[in-house]
Amino acid sequence: DTAVSQTPKYLVTQMGNDKSIKCEQNLGHDTMYWYKQDSKKFLKIMFSYNNKELIINETVPNRFSPKSPDKAHLNLHINSLELGDSAVYFCASSQVGRTGFGYTFGSGTRLTVV
Amino acid sequence: TQLLEQSPQFLSIQEGENLTVYCNSSSVFSSLQWYRQEPGEGPVLLVTVVTGGEVKKLKRLTFQFGDARKDSSLHITAAQPGDTGLYLCATTPFGNEKLTFGTGTRLTIIP
Numbered sequence: 001d002t003a004v005s006q007t008p009k010y011l012v013t014q015m016g017n018d019k020s021i022k023c024e025q026n027l028g029h030d031t032m033y034w035y036k037q038d039s040k041k042f043l044k045i046m047f048s049y050n051n052k053e054l055i056i057n058e059t060v061p062n063r064f065s066p067k068s069p070d071k072a073h074l075n076l077h078i079n080s081l082e083l084g085d086s087a088v089y090f091c092a093s094s095q096v097g098r099t100g101f102g103y104t105f106g107s108g109t110r111l112t113v114v
Numbered sequence: 115t116q117l118l119e120q121s122p123q124f125l126s127i128q129e130g131e132n133l134t135v136y137c138n139s140s141s142v143f144s145s146l147q148w149y150r151q152e153p154g155e156g157p158v159l160l161v162t163v164v165t166g167g168e169v170k171k172l173k174r175l176t177f178q179f180g181d182a183r184k185d186s187s188l189h190i191t192a193a194q195p196g197d198t199g200l201y202l203c204a205t206t207p208f209g210n211e212k213l214t215f216g217t218g219t220r221l222t223i224i225p
Contacts, residue, residue, distance in 0.1 A: 004156075033213075041200055043157070043215040056212055090156050094213075102147055103213055105156025 003027050006091045006106035013081055014114055021076045021109045023091030031055075032074035033103070034066060035090040043090070049074055050096060081113045117141065118203055118216030126222040130192055135219040137203030138185045144206075146186050147213075148177055151200040157215075193223045 006023040013019050025032060033056075034046040048056035049068040063079045074091060091106040121136050137146065145164045149157035161170050163179035163186060170177045174197075176189040190197055203216040 041151075041218050041220065043202065043218075045212055045214070048212065092156070092213075102149070102159030102162060103157075105158070107155050 003104050004091055004093055004106040006089075006109055008109060009107065010110050010112075012112045012114065015081055015083060017081050018077070018079045019081060019111070020078070021089055021091075021111075023074045023076070023106060025072055025091075025093040025104070027093055027095075027104060029093035029095045029104070030071055031094050031096050032068065032071070033092040033094075034074065034076050035092060035105075037088040037090060037108070039087070047074075047076075078111075081111075083113050086111055086113045116217050117207060117214055118205065120201075120203060120216040120219050122219060123217065124220050124222075126224060127193060128224050129194060132189065132191050133193055133221070134187055134189045135201055135221070136185065136187050137216050139205075140184065141207060142183050144183070146179060146183075147204045148186070148188055149202045149204060149215075151202060152198075157200075157202055193221075195223045195225050197221060198223050 004025045031050045033048045035043050036046055037043045046058055046060050047066045051071050052068045065077045068074045088108045088110050090108050092103040094103045117139055119138050127133055145162055147162045148160045150160055151157040161177045163177055166183045167181045168179045174191045178187050186203055201219045204213050206213055
């Protein structure tokens, strides 16, 4: 019973390609997020959606476009991939107002751009 | 400059030893969380501290929130190889559910 599942686990692709990462949560949470973890293991928020509405959009290149078809799903599409996009991308979910319960993270998608 | 600075960045100790890692900031927070991330997995919440001076225990792990709510520490007693991982502190500094992470401490326990 995976709470937050993201696919694929690994993604190797060439520069210039377009790729998507999918995320689904079965916790009934109303907010979902995308985080990027760099080679130094620093985790930085990219986007946040609450009930399908974009609420946080950090300074991320517009080649990155999140889409939330419903509150249980948040996908990330990346256009024209660049070498610097190589990282581990994590999806997470939470319930607004229940900060003490923390965020639940997926197991990550390791993206390698060659 | 990061909002949450963690130290040490790396720590490698023998099984059975005790250790403390720190999470520091110049800002005051309403709450702070600690997560552990194992290789190939996402971070998993360990604890949330809310009150200044608060101490919480989770088996061999003791978490403390500073009196001024600007810093926190994690103490592990009799470390075991299963404690190996990346320890992250995190907070929502702007009250908008934007969880911001610290710089992390990579802990390795040597059997």
